[in-house]
Amino acid sequence: MSDVEEKEALFSKKNRQLLINPLDSDNPITVQVLGICSALAITVKLEPAIVMSLSVLFVLSAGNVIISLMRNIIPSRIRIIVQLVVVAALVILVDQVLKAYLFDVSKQLSVFVGLIITNCIVMGRFEAFALGNTPWKSFLDGIGNSAGYGLILVVIAFIRELFGSGALMGQQVIPDSFYDAGYANNGMMLLPPMALIVVGVIIWVQRWFNPSLEEAN
């Protein structure tokens, strides 16, 4: 760690950007196109999407710090394996603790906890950021990226649950009078392909407001 870095304020402009950029201009899902798999799988309902976002928040920020602490002693030839072991160990730990202390939450998450391992964002941030930065910066980067991931997840889940099931957080929000008047839930919204289309629409809207993201061709 160099002197310059040590003197840097905890929330300097650069560090703040680590937190804020992933929410929009460097969003893991819509800009880096990572973590699409889980964005399709668990966004049928709002609640699992939120819990999944929180679990990723924990795994990514803790994992980033661990990898960053070990960054100078990890042999570069097996670094991917080391990253995999760290994320797998963290995920199993989370799963075990949930089963013992938060049984109801763990039942809701069921397979999703294991899915965190396959989340490209986690490995992506370990490799691209934590291996080359200090623990505090890596921690902020982890929080920022999982927040950016969670934001998109919640938006997709909101749209899918609202139009697919007429509900939010499991509570019906579209009044019965709508159904009586001939309104029907869009069953397509519950199927994975619609998540992809919703992601596409979000990317389109985002680039409309933020033309700097468009590739020059």
Next chain:
Amino acid sequence: MDTNKNSYTFMFAIVMVVVVAFLLSFAATSLKPLQDRNIKLEKMQNILKTVGVEVTREQAEVEFSKYIKSGVVIDPTGNVIDEAKGADVEKGLAFSGDVKHAVAKKQYPIFIAEVKGETFYVIPLFGMGMWSDIWGNVALKADKNTIYGINFDHKSETAGLGAEIATEIFQKEWIGKQIMEDANGGFTDANFASVTAIKGGADPSDTHGVDAISGGTVTSVATSKMFHDRVALYLPYFNNLK
């Protein structure tokens, strides 16, 4: 320190694996009793729910011994091979035994409950859904024919579709349905009608059909099959009881 040397790489890998293995096995073994207890209490909670007793997980243990009078294990001919009564039910084979492999082991568990003077027979269910295991419990009234309460749960059915079997809306439909074609026809295989989830909706007057879940056809069919296959095992026992 040269972190690119082969010897260092090997040492690092070995140390890492040992540390992680120790950490995880420590976490798993130290949390195991708590996890097992949660699973046991949930099982009690689910059984009680089918006979109309709603309790929190913490109360489940006390209430279970109060309402569940005995846990019986029968063989394929309907003979009782194990019976635990009162406070011993949770230690008996019926409760601690393996519902998943009950068919292979030829040991079918059933619980007899008494709530407000009424007798109920609770049958644990187990089967394969679309992706993985599904399970549940069904309580039959004293006539051993009418469904009093039922619950289903699943490991990994599709959220919003197959997973809906675990919701109140789907389970409510099963209440009051009858498993025998003719209520007075005896508990024979020929008279066994079971209850089936019907795609496109069941006629409300149909005592053997419930509405299947739209978009969850495979899970609905699997649930009907589980119900049919498991409940059929108890017909000889019901016949003996009569």
